[in-house]
Amino acid sequence: MKKTNTSRVKPFFANGFKPAPALIALTLLLAGLPPQVSGENLNPGIIPPQAHPYGKSYGEWSALWWQWAYKLPVTGHPWFDATGADAAAGQSGPVWFLCGKAGLTLLEPGHLIGVATRNITVPPGKALFFPILNWEDDNVGRDVPLTIEQLWVEIKGLQDGATNMTCEIDGRPVEGLSNGLTTPYRVQSPVFSYWLPPADNFYQFSGYDLSGTIYPAIADGVFLMLTPLSPGQHTLHFSGDLVDSANFPYLTLDITYHITVDPHAK
DSSP states (O other): OOBOSSOBOOOOOEESBOOOGGGHHHHHHOOOOOOOOOSOOOOTTBOOTTSOGGGSOHHHHHHHHHHHHHHSOSTTOGGGOSSSTTTTTTOBTTEEEOOEESSOEEEETTEEEEEEEEEEEEOTTOEEEEEEEEEEEEOTTOSSOOOHHHHHHHHHHHHTTEEEEEEEETTEEOSSOSBTTTOTTEEEOOSEEEEEOSSSOHHHHTTOOOOEEEEEEEEEEEEEEEOOOOSEEEEEEEEEEEEOTTOOEEEEEEEEEEEEEOTTOO
8 A cells, every 4th residue: 555654545434544644734733642531430321431341441342343344355344334234244252343334425525424324133132332433543555654652643633533423322312422532432442453354355445455464553432332232123323523623524424223132133
């Protein structure tokens, strides 16, 4: 993948996201340490971000989310799925991953929107883990690799632009999401690697000849993990904006899941 020293050309999906050239100036202006999560449990039915659900931190689950997203081929990938038919792809264990939408629509000049409404069936007893808005960063495509510390500066500046985040579960709003700088649900991953399949992967979809293991990678984002939903019908809706240094929204995300928890599903 080609890169200059001052810009990056990477796949840009909703959600999560890869650094894009127009955003690097914002990155350089906003530096600092990742925010700390609060110890407060704001929302029953959501596992608190300071917990270690199923033996892993929220940050570790965020790395696993990216590894899940990258390891799947584009064909049949939930990110590219308009209806929910591919929601079970790559799912295993006690936690299912949900995602935003690949393929963005131009709402107005400079403003993209990603919208999806999906109908999915989930086995009983599965927690649901998903980002509202999130980023992953690494050295793919760079002429001069960044250090881990420099990657953190870059990704923090990008994630700091997340705002107007909302989530509703069966019509009940989730508290504490709207401010991307202070939300307790914003978490950072450990340094991790991810694997790209030899054919039909994200980068190849974007026109680049790349596969195999990528290291190092980091992630920053706002995530929720829902406790297992009761059998029956549920609706999950989440949305948010990414804004630039002038507070202009350059991307809006709006995702709805109609979820059937089927006691007989596996």
